[in-house]
Amino acid sequence: MTELAIAADGLRKSYGDKTVLDGVDLAVPEGTIFCLLGPNGAGKTTAVKILSTLISPDPASGPIRVGGHDLATEAQALRAAIGVTGQFSAVDSLITGEENMLLMADLHHLSKREGRQVTARLLERFDLTEAAGKPASTYSGGMKRRLDIAMTLVGNPRIIFLDEPTTGLDPRSRHNMWRIVRELVSDGVTVFLTTQYLEEADELADRIAVLNDGRIAAEGTAEELKRLVPGGHVRLRFTDPASYRSAATALSGASRDDEALTLQLPSDGSQRELRSILDRLDSAGIEADELTVHTPDLDDVFFALTGGAGVPDQPKESVR
Numbered sequence: 001m002t003e004l005a006i007a008a009d010g011l012r013k014s015y016g017d018k019t020v021l022d023g024v025d026l027a028v029p030e031g032t033i034f035c036l037l038g039p040n041g042a043g044k045t046t047a048v049k050i051l052s053t054l055i056s057p058d059p060a061s062g063p064i065r066v067g068g069h070d071l072a073t074e075a076q077a078l079r080a081a082i083g084v085t086g087q088f089s090a091v092d093s094l095i096t097g098e099e100n101m102l103l104m105a106d107l108h109h110l111s112k113r114e115g116r117q118v119t120a121r122l123l124e125r126f127d128l129t130e131a132a133g134k135p136a137s138t139y140s141g142g143m144k145r146r147l148d149i150a151m152t153l154v155g156n157p158r159i160i161f162l163d164e165p166t167t168g169l170d171p172r173s174r175h176n177m178w179r180i181v182r183e184l185v186s187d188g189v190t191v192f193l194t195t196q197y198l199e200e201a202d203e204l205a206d207r208i209a210v211l212n213d214g215r216i217a218a219e220g221t222a223e224e225l226k227r228l229v230p231g232g233h234v235r236l237r238f239t240d241p242a243s244y245r246s247a248a249t250a251l252s253g254a255s256r257d258d259e260a261l262t263l264q265l266p267s268d269g270s271q272r273e274l275r276s277i278l279d280r281l282d283s284a285g286i287e288a289d290e291l292t293v294h295t296p297d298l299d300d301v302f303f304a305l306t307g308g309a310g311v312p313d314q315p316k317e318s319v320r
């Protein structure tokens with residue numbers, strides 16, 4: 001069975017009478033990308049800070065384990081297993097990229113030789129060799145983020161927390177960062193990512209949890225989350241007008257586009273619903289020329305789950 005890299009049971013955090021995290025359960029398998037998605041102020045950074053031991057959870061929280069270490073009793077070992085980058089960058093702008101890396105190597109007690117080797121390797125990997133001798137203050141946003149991750153990797157962490165790693169980056173730098181994250185995971189690292197970008201979660205995450213009002217409003221793969229909200233449909237296209245008309249009769253409730261010879265049926269895209277549609281066509285002896293399944297995108301999910309309304313009902317007109 002896969003071990004959990006991160007396991008939290010009833011994670012709680014309040015500031016005075018303001019509850020920021022109100023019983024959050026997390027289970028992140030090793031070697032996967034987990035994404036915590038939520039609007040501004042939802043508590044994402046707070047969760048990262050707690051899991052990386054920067055702040056303490058409330059005493060009422062249940063047990064928290066990261067990298068197999070108990071947060072309450074093995075904080076030192078836990079810290080040795082993780083790397084954190086994000087909104088609170090570790091980059092010192094006044095010194096060069098290379099000096100930043102060597103400083104990190106010192107902090108990890110690497111020998112001078114080892115430190116130089118690791119630094120050269122990581123600067124190369126993150127495309128920073130040319131800029132290595134320049135002060136980090138001259139780096140672009142994307143370069144600073146890359147340096148930040150390179151510095152985190154000096155300690156060879158098995159679990160990396162990336163708090164909004166692409167906020168403010170242009171599309172090219174953002175894609176670059178996605179490639180880096182994928183590479184980390186292919187090396188067996190576990191990535192805990194927070195983001196406000198739904199596209200980023202969709203691109204990268206094995207599992208996504210939507211945080212709203214201090215609680216996980218929904219959790220699953222991007223596809224599972226998309227099925228939670230209405231807006232999904234199946235579209236059937238015909239080339240033969242007679243088949244189109246027979247299908248429209250067989251599939252009552254479908255909306256018609258007589259010009260394009262297409263029918264559209266509300267559907268959650270599940271196998272069961274698709275089978276039901278195909279069965280109805282089969283019994284009428286009709287074959288569609290094209291069948292496409294449209295699921296809502298993560299934007300729909302985000303608005304539905306973080307708007308205060310909770311998970312909406314499934315569409316009433318679903319095919320049975």
Ligand SMILES: Nc1ncnc2c1ncn2[C@@H]1O[C@H](COP(=O)(O)OP(=O)(O)OP(=O)(O)O)[C@@H](O)[C@H]1O
Nearest residue numbers: 015018020038039040041042043044045046047196
């Ligand atoms: N030290 C603190 N004292 C009081 N309130 C705090 C403190 N730190 C965070 N908060 C509050 O906790 C809530 C969650 O903050 P947090 O930074 O975790 O949100 P976030 O989801 O990361 O938001 P963003 O996307 O804007 O970074 C906010 O309302 C914030 O004002």
